[in-house]
Amino acid sequence: MFDSIWLVGAGNMAVDYFKVLKDLNLNLKVIGRGSESAKTFEEKTNQDVFVGGLEKALKTFKAPDNIIIAVGADHLFSTLKLVLNVKEVNNILLEKPGSLYKEELLEAQKIAILNNKKVWIAYNRRFYSSVIELKKLVDEEGGITSIDFEFTEWAFEISELKKNFEIKDRWFLANSTHVIDLAFYLIGLPREESFCSYKNGKINWHQSGARFCGAGISQKGIIFSYHADWTSPGRWGLEINTSQSRYILKPLEKLKRIKLGNLNPEEIELENNLDITYKPGLFLQCKEFLLKKSNTLCSLDDQVNSFKFFNKMSGYI
Numbered sequence: 340m341f342d343s344i345w346l347v348g349a350g351n352m353a354v355d356y357f358k359v360l361k362d363l364n365l366n367l368k369v370i371g372r373g374s375e376s377a378k379t380f381e382e383k384t385n386q387d388v389f390v391g392g393l394e395k396a397l398k399t400f401k402a403p404d405n406i407i408i409a410v411g412a413d414h415l416f417s418t419l420k421l422v423l424n425v426k427e428v429n430n431i432l433l434e435k436p437g438s439l440y441k442e443e444l445l446e447a448q449k450i451a452i453l454n455n456k457k458v459w460i461a462y463n464r465r466f467y468s469s470v471i472e473l474k475k476l477v478d479e480e481g482g483i484t485s486i487d488f489e490f491t492e493w494a495f496e497i498s499e500l501k502k503n504f505e506i507k508d509r510w511f512l513a514n515s516t517h518v519i520d521l522a523f524y525l526i527g528l529p530r531e532e533s534f535c536s537y538k539n540g541k542i543n544w545h546q547s548g549a550r551f552c553g554a555g556i557s558q559k560g561i562i563f564s565y566h567a568d569w570t571s572p573g574r575w576g577l578e579i580n581t582s583q584s585r586y587i588l589k590p591l592e593k594l595k596r597i598k599l600g601n602l603n604p605e606e607i608e609l610e611n612n613l614d615i616t617y618k619p620g621l622f623l624q625c626k627e628f629l630l631k632k633s634n635t636l637c638s639l640d641d642q643v644n645s646f647k648f649f650n651k652m653s654g655y656i
Contacts, residue, residue, distance in 0.1 A: 343365070343366035343367070343368070343403040343404070343405070344360065344365050344366065344367055344368075344403055344404075344405040344406065344407065344629075345367075345368050345369075345370055345396070345402070345403050345405070345406045345407070346360060346367060346368070346369045346370065346406075346407050346409065347370045347393050347406060347407065347408045347409065347410060347418060347422075348370075348371065348408065348409035348410040348434075349369060349370075349371030349372075349373075349376040349377050349379070349380040349388050350376055350380075350409065350410070350411070352409045352434060353369065353371075353380060353409040354380060354383050354384060355617070355618040355621055356407055356409055356621065356625070357369065357380075357384050357386060358384075358617055358618075359617050359618075359621050359622050359625045360407075360625065361384075361386070362617075362622075363625065363626065363629070366403075367386075368389060368396075368400065368403075369386055369387070369388045369389065370388070370389050370392070370393050370396045371388040371389065371390050371392075372390070372391070372392045373390070374390050377390045393418060393421055393422070394421060397421075397425060401427065402425045402426075402427040402428050403427065403428065404427065404428065404429050404430055405428075405429075405430045405431075405432075405628075405629060406422055406428050406430070406431050406432070407431075407432045407461075407625075407628075408422065408431065408432070408433045408434060409434050409461075410434070411503075411506065412434075412436065412439055412506050412509075412512075412513045413439065413503060413505050413506055415433060415434060415436075415437055415438055415439075416437070416438040416439075416440075416443040416444075416446075416447065419431065419433055419437070419438075419447055419458070420446070420447060420450065423447065423450045423451055423454055423456055423458075424450070424454065428456070429455070429456055429457060429631075430456075430457045430628070430629075430631050431456060431457065431458045431459065432459050432461050432624075432625070432628045432636075433458060433459065433460055433461060433639075434460075434461050435460050435461055435462050435513075435516060435517065435520070435637075436460065436512045436513060436516050436642070436649075437458075437460045437639065437642050439505065439506070439509045439512055439513065441643070441646040441647070441650060444639070444642060444643050444646060445643060447639065448639055448640065448643050451639055457631060457638075458638070458639035459628055459633065459636040459637060459638060459639070460636075460637040460638070460639065460641070460642045461624060461637075462516075462517060462520045462521070462524070462637050463618065463619065463620035463621050463624045464517055464518075464520075464521045464591055464619075464620055465520070465521060465524050465620065465624070465635050465636070465637070466619075466620035466621070466622075466623040466624045466627075466635065467591060467592060467614060467619050467620045468592075468609040468610060468611035468613070468614050468619075469588055469591060469592055469593055469594040469609055469611075470521065470525075470588070470591075470620075472594055472607060472609055472610075473525075473579065473586055473588065473594055474525070476584070476586065476596070476607075477579065477581050477586065480581040480582060480583045480584060481581060481582055481583075482581065483525060483526055483561050483579055483580065483581060484561070484562075484580050484581055484582060485561060485562045485563065485580045486522060486525065486526055486561060486562075486563045486564075486577060486578065486579050486580065487563065487564045487565065487566075487577070487578045488518055488519070488521075488522045488563070488564075488565045488576065488577040488578070489518070489565065489566055489567055489573060489574070489575060489576045489577075489589075490515040490517075490518040490519060490551075490565070490567045490575055491567045491568055491569060491571070491572075491573030491574060491575070492510065492514065492515060492567070492569045493569075494542050494545075494549070494569045494570060497510060497544070498542075498543070498544055504544070507544040507545060508544065508545060508546065508547075509653075509655060510544075510545055511545075511547075511548075511649070511652070511653035511655070512649055512653065512655070515567070515653075516645075516649055517575070518575045518576075518577070518591075519565070519648075519649065519652070520637060520645065521577065521591070522563065522565070522577060523557070523645060523648070524637070525577075525579065526557040526559055526561040526563060527557040527558040527559040527561065528557065528558055528644060528645060528648060529555040529556070529557055529558070529563075529648055530555065530556050530557065530558055531647075533555045533556040534553070534554075534555035534556075534648065534651070535553055535554060535555060536551070536552075536553035536651050536652045537551070537552050537553060538550060538551045538552075538652075538653070538654050540570065542569060542570070545569070547653055547654035547655055548653065548654050549568070549569050549570050550567065550568045550569065550570065551565070551566070551567045551568075551652060551653070552564075552565065552566045552567075553565055553652060565652075574589065574590070575589070575590070575591060576588060576589030576590070576591070577589070577591070582599075583598065583599050584596050584597060584598050584599065585597040587604060592611075592614065592619055593606060593609075594606070594607045594609060595607065624636070
């Protein structure tokens with residue numbers, strides 16, 4: 340059995356984490372704030388929830404070495420800041436994007452360094468079976484030559500979501516970075532001098548932009564482009580080119596290939612039992628987090644470096 344672990348949060352994402360952590364045979368405690376969400380969590384999982392919030396839990400129990408923070412995006416930073424100052428906690432998995440503001444991430448980074456804490460940002464799409472197979476195939480073909488990605492959001496659906504204004508106003512960070520992080524994970528961050536980005540339009544709940552496009556060259560020398568129009572039909576997706584094939588992740592859970600000299604995509608069979616049993620990518624993400632050493636997880640330092648590009652692409656200050 341791994342060391343004991345706390346799961347902070349009792350919403351839908353926490354339910355998905357619980358399914359993984361239970362099957363990993365962990366000594367698990369779930370920490371929630373309100374009684375309503377705790378009751379729903381208990382009905383879905385048959386697992387007791389400690390109600391009253393993290394601060395109360397820290398006064399009641401000895402903290403564990405490992406903590407997963409799966410609260411709303413607007414509460415991620417305040418929860419992380421509390422945990423970073425707890426001596427017993429050394430390994431923290433924080434739901435994406437870690438914070439809605441770069442200044443908060445920088446503050447968290449300073450505290451984490453000072454207290455020698457490991458902090459990881461939970462971008463579970465890095466662990467999709469489709470992405471793992473893609474990485475293997477492109478390596479066999481000499482590597483990626485170029486990439487194009489789309490992160491169109493369905494504005495007509497988001498406007499109806501019961502989310503607070505702050506989260507919707509920074510939806511690019513709260514949601515779209517799932518795709519953008521995956522693209523940069525595959526090719527490296529942009530070279531600043533080569534990176535151009537454009538945006539226009541606005542939505543009543545997202546004033547900084549409604550349409551986005553840009554291009555550049557990554558630090559690994561790979562050319563890339565992107566596009567998203569939140570006011571028009573579209574979906575998340577990546578197209579990855581090598582000297583022999585074009586690979587398509589659209590939807591991200593599936594992988595298709597067009598071979599050189601051909602126009603017809605073929606779907607590649609995946610070993611995706613884990614992605615069927617659990618929320619895709621979550622099992623391997625949690626397992627790697629518990630090992631406390633990872634080349635796949637996004638570190639807090641990585642996220643700080645990514646935020647300058649996220650903010651440029653989105654128009655956030």
